[in-house]
Amino acid sequence: MNVARAIPLLVLLSLFASPAHAQNKPAPKDALLYFVWPQNGAVIKGGFWCRFGLRNMGVTHAGDSYPNAGHHHLFIDVNEPLNPNEPIPSDKSHMHFGAGQTEARIELPPGKHTLQLVLGDADHYPFNPPIVSEKITITIK
C-alpha cells in the first residue's frame, strides 16, 4: 500500500477506534489466570488438551457482562504486547472461548510454541488490570 492511500485509512481507523470503550472493566487484584496443562517447558507428542485455570474470578459467555467474570482467550505464538484499549483480535493465533470453555483441543505443528491465556470481558476487552497468565513455551514433537 502506498503512503497516500495509507494515511486516510489510518485516520479512518482511528475515528472508529476512539469512541470504543470508555474504561476497561475492573478485575479483583487477586485474580489468577494460569495453565493447568500444559506446564512451561512441556514436550508433547501430537495434539493435546489445553486446560485453563482461573482463581477469584468466574468464567462466563462472551456477551455476558457479569461483574468479575469473563471468557478465556488463548494466544499462540503472539509476540505483540497486549493492547488494553482494543478488543482482543480474533484469528488463528488469538482463540476466543466465548461459550465459557475451560479447555480446548489444540493441534500445532512440530517445534517450539508459546501459549498465553488472557481473560476478556463481554466485549472481548482485557480487564483492568489485565488478567493474563504466564507465557509458557512448549515443544511439539
Ligand SMILES: [Cu+2]
Ligand atoms: Cu473473546
